[in-house]
Amino acid sequence: xxxxxxxxxxxxxxxxxxxxxxxxxxxxxxxxxxxxxxxxxxxxxxxxxxxxxxxxxxxxxxxxxxxxxxxxxxxxxxxxxxxxxxxxxxxxxxxxxxx
Numbered sequence: 001x002x003x004x005x006x007x008x009x010x011x012x013x014x015x016x017x018x019x020x021x022x023x024x025x026x027x028x029x030x031x032x033x034x035x036x037x038x039x040x041x042x043x044x045x046x047x048x049x050x051x052x053x054x055x056x057x058x059x060x061x062x063x064x065x066x067x068x069x070x071x072x073x074x075x076x077x078x079x080x081x082x083x084x085x086x087x088x089x090x091x092x093x094x095x096x097x098x099x
Contacts, residue, residue, distance in 0.1 A: 007072030010053035
């Protein structure tokens with residue numbers, strides 16, 4: 001049940017980071033604040049938690065039934081699929097720009 005707990009906790013952390021990133025990206029930027037730095041750190045931490053959450057979700061598949069297992073698995077797989085789709089879209093844009 002170790003991986004199930006990690007998967008669930010990282011799914012909650014990823015969701016909170018995503019909400020924080022969305023809120024900070026809608027705040028007006030001035031020269032007085034450093035919101036760009038904070039947003040960049042949140043994006044980096046989100047990607048790290050996304051990959052860790054997906055790995056823990058895959059490792060939790062062999063563990064016994066628990067509701068946290070399926071919630072963590074669903075959220076982490078959903079975020080990972082969105083990440084892969086965004087990566088494919090960016091690679092397509094780069095290939096069109098260079099090609």
